[in-house]
Amino acid sequence: MTTGLERIAVKARQDTKLQFTSLAHHITKELIWTSLNHMPKNTSPGIDGITRDMAIIEFEKWVEDMMNSIHRFGYKPPAVRRVWIPKPGKVEKRPIGVPSVADRALQRSTATVLSTIYEQDFLNCSFGGRPNRGAHNALATLNETISGKKVSWVLEADLKNFFGTLNHDWVIKFVQHRIGDPRIISLIKRWLKAGVMEGKDTYVSETGTPQGGSISVLLSNIYLHYVLDLWFERAIKPRLKGEAYLIRYIDDFVVCFQFRSDALRFGEVLKKRLTKFSLELEPNKTRLVEFGRFASKHAKQKGSKLETIYFLGFTHYCTRNRKGNFMVGRKTEKTRFKRSVNKIQETLRIIRHWSIKDQTEKLNQILRGHYNYYGIAGNLWTITKIYKITERYWRKMLSSRSQKSYITWEKFNQIKSIFPLERPKLSIPFSELKMYAKL
Incomplete structure (x- = not known):
């Protein structure tokens, strides 16, 4: 972080109501160059077809025009190219917006400057699109919250078409709490209205922000910071009978409660709160689950099956360690596991x-x-299964390359x-899991 941005961070931390009116000059040519070079080499081009390498070579030719247009309020971001990727284990697909490489570099640079402020504001419950607060941190925090706090109920919540329904007016209102620089506000408005190109047609939406750009993730976090995080912390928790904890990863969140009555009351007011800001829960993916150290005992008394929860690609379940104490177990969620197997099969066909x-x-x-990603404490068996499936499919593929090339297991082991194939290994063993939590 540069000295200028460090000063901004200090001011934002010291005065939580300060509105910053002069920020655009921090989006420098050097910052855009850094953002451009941080992109992966295989970054997909936008509608202009210009690749990352081409943008680097031509950098001096386009960056000056970009800088001048920002300061003249004349920057017009190109429409994003829409591509569709399959949702894990589902027939339907998720739309992803692919900005042009130059625009993506500007988005990332702008997000870097604005994050300097918002990182002082965002709460501890917020993960995703933030430095040192990734999916593993959210998973470890959920683990420690359920294991170490008074938690007996967990509300799984899923927002319906979140990125496609963000209200533009509310986005700008929320941003203006902290940002008063008209050039930055103009940039954000233009990104929201940039439009989406699919095939030869371009669509300009009055709501939503296309997934894919750095600014979309930041705006989403800002939106839910005000709609959900602050509201939960300041308006909800003081009114509850027991303990409660929110863990949010961008638009995916769970809420842990000590008492069922608190969870039920929260579920009702949550719907009203979201409606006010043009958001909606996905009813088929939102549910209240009894979960925690007492869930096993209650399930036995009722003669019912222990329930599980789903969060960030894992199925979480109640179990016990070798000493007989309660612990949260986790394994790769079945649709994610199936997707991984399908990817291996498809790859083997391509590299045959x-x-x-x-x-x-x-x-x-x-x-x-x-x-x-999936090598988290408790999930060694599932990642080992992926390894064995890869072995089996690879041997089968090698055997099918010609009629005379049948590979026995003995010959395969020689190969x-x-x-050698990469052996399964936990990226986060039990001894390190607690260090990832942000409590």
Whole structure:
């Protein structure tokens, strides 16, 4: 963080009501260059077809025009290119907006400057799109909250088409609590109205912000900071009988309660609160679950099955450790597991005729990515299963390359001794899980 941004952070922390009226000059040519170079080399181009490498080569030609247009209130972001990606384990797909590379660099630079302020405001319950507050931190916080606090009930909540329904007027009102620089406000308004190109058609929406750009994640966090986080902390918690804890990862959140009555009351007022700000719960994905150290005892008394909760790609369940004490168990959620298996199968079809060395490198790349995310304490069995499935499918694919190339397990093990697959390993073992929590 530069000295100028450090001073902004100090001011924002010292005065929580201060509105910053001069920020655009912090979006410098150097910051845009840094943002551009931080993009992955395989970043998808926007509607102009310009790649990251092309944008780097031509940087001096376009950056001056961009800087001048920002200060003249004349910057016009290009429409984002819409692509559809499958939702885990579902037929329907999720729309993702792909901004042009240059616009993405500007978004990231703007988000860097604004985050300097909002990181002083955002609450501890907020994760996602924030430094050192990723999905693993949210999962560890949920684990520690349920294990160490007075929690007996968990409300799973899912917002219906969140990114597509953000109210633009409310977005600007929330941003203006802290941002008074008209050039920044103009930029945000133009990004919201930039439009989406799908095929040859361009659509300009009166609501929502396309998923895909850095500014979309920041605006979403700002929106829910005011709509949900602050409201829960200041208006809801003081009125409850027992303890309650909110854990939010962008638009995905769970709320833990000590008492069922508190959870039920909150569920009712939550619907009204969201409606006020043009948001809505997805009824099929929102439910109240008895969960915690007493859930097992109550389930036995009722003769019912222990319930599970779903959060950030994991199924969380009640279990006990070797000493017989309560603990939260977790495993890869079944639709996510199926998606991982499908990805391996599809990859093997694509790399069927590659050399074994190249196949190994590609498979290990996928396995490492899987272990890095899903390799959390308690989930070793499931990531080991992915490893074994990869082994089985790989051997089957090698055997099918020709009629004479059947690979026995003995021969396959010889191949693996030369070209080993990445063995399953926990990225966060039990000994480190607590350190990831943000309580």
